[in-house]
Amino acid sequence: MVLDLQVLSEELDELQKEGMSYNNLLISEDAHVVMPYHISRDKAWNQTQKDGGIGSTGNGIGPCYADKIARRGVRIGDLFDKDLLANKIKRASAFYPEHKLDLEEVLSRILPLAEKIRPLVKDTVVHMQGFLKRGKKILLEGAQGLLLSIEHGTYPYVTSSDSSLNGTAAGVGLSAKVVDLPLGTIKFPFMTRVGGGPFPTELGSTTAEEYCGGEGITKLFELKKYRIPYVKRDGGIHYDCHHRTILNLMNSKDPFEQGVGIRLAASEYGAVTGRPRRIGWTDAVAARYAIEANATFNIILTKTDAVAGAEHFRVCYGYKQGPSTLTTFRRAPQFLRSVRPSYSQYEGYGDINSLRDEANLPQSLRGAIGDFEKFTGSSVAIVSVGPQPDQTIVTGEAGR
Secondary structure, three states: OEEOHHHHHHHHHHHHHOOOOOOOOOEEOOOEEOOHHHHHHHHHHOOOOHHHOOOOOOOOHHHHHHHHHOOOOOEHHHHHOHHHHHHHHHHHHOOOHHHOOOHHHHHHHHHHHHHHHHHHEEOHHHHHHHHHHOOOOOOOOOOOOHHHOOOOOOOOOOOOOOOOHHHHHHHOOOOHHHOOOOEEEEEOOEEEEOOOOOOOOEOOHHHHHHHHOOOOOOHHHHHHHOOOOOEEEOOEEEOOOOOHHHHHHHOOOOHHHHHHHHHHHHOOEOOOOOOEOEEEEEEHHHHHHHHHHHOOOEEEEEOHHHHOOOOEEEEEEEEEEOOEEEOOOOOOHHHHOOOEEEEEEEEOOOOOOOOOOHHHOOHHHHHHHHHHHHHHOOEEEEEEOOOOOOOEEEOHHHHO
8 A cells, every 4th residue: 555644644643632542553664655746746637537537536646656666666664764765755856847856845744754653664464474374363454446446447547556355465465365254345226436437327427427526516515506404513514314305306307416316315425535426326237247356255235225215226237238238347438438227126215224134124125135146146245224333234144
């Protein structure tokens, strides 16, 4: 992974303020460092979605990975050799002419942050292998969906790392073969995408894609636009996700408005950027590709409660291209933009937050889950029926 030392430092300070220790945190000496010039480049080149832009977070991740691959990156271990670090920054200056790098200024920002984390920096691969040999339980949490993987995603609309199971395990120095219980998380019966890129089931199609990439489109903007009451409290924006206006939007005949309604009901806004996430019905064709590529056949379905009150919901089980219906996923953006989704439609359902037994799930939802399992060859192990940790249903064999 790559690390922004300033952000990391702020997060550690927050833990200290809460009286929480982070002494057991290990930071890999091999992790690459997001430098100030990475952030400047990313904001200038990649943040916009205009003219086919990818719509990155602007946090410098892409340029940092580019330097890693070009073998000019700064690693955590380099921070404690000032001469080596200075030479690497000087070398980088040739590739960031627009930044006008001031070596002393960069060093003065980076070195104090490096000293703060020095006691935590380790050879984490050695530690991970040691944990494995001692029979310790290891939990790996991946970030980003498979379609954002640099290796297996809808390139170039991807992140800069391999977010597959193989990539996640390799990133900590383990083989994917030692992962004995892989679990895949899929939003159901709707899915989301942040930033640009193909999205066959998107509600509102290209209109929604352009809208979500527009300047100033945020949760607050949409709440004001649709006159939904809200309050600002504890650094967040709070509102009734089941407000009548939101339900009306979700049940609109206009797909674009349906997407807005589901987004507000599920509070689907980028955690980093605050941008609205693009909304579409769950694509079982893409899900099957991700499940098979990861060999992850135990699935967790999330956000099922968010569409409570919708008159109906859909799941995509094929792509229409001319007279043909295709059921094989292809990563090429030009292919995904050329097809139309083929849906199965199901009856909507009401509030499911209080349910804790698979048998009590609405018949239409159980039917959709069964169809999804049959199509993807997977087994749904957990269904999330609300945002709280206890609002989950362990299903099927996993439940027994």
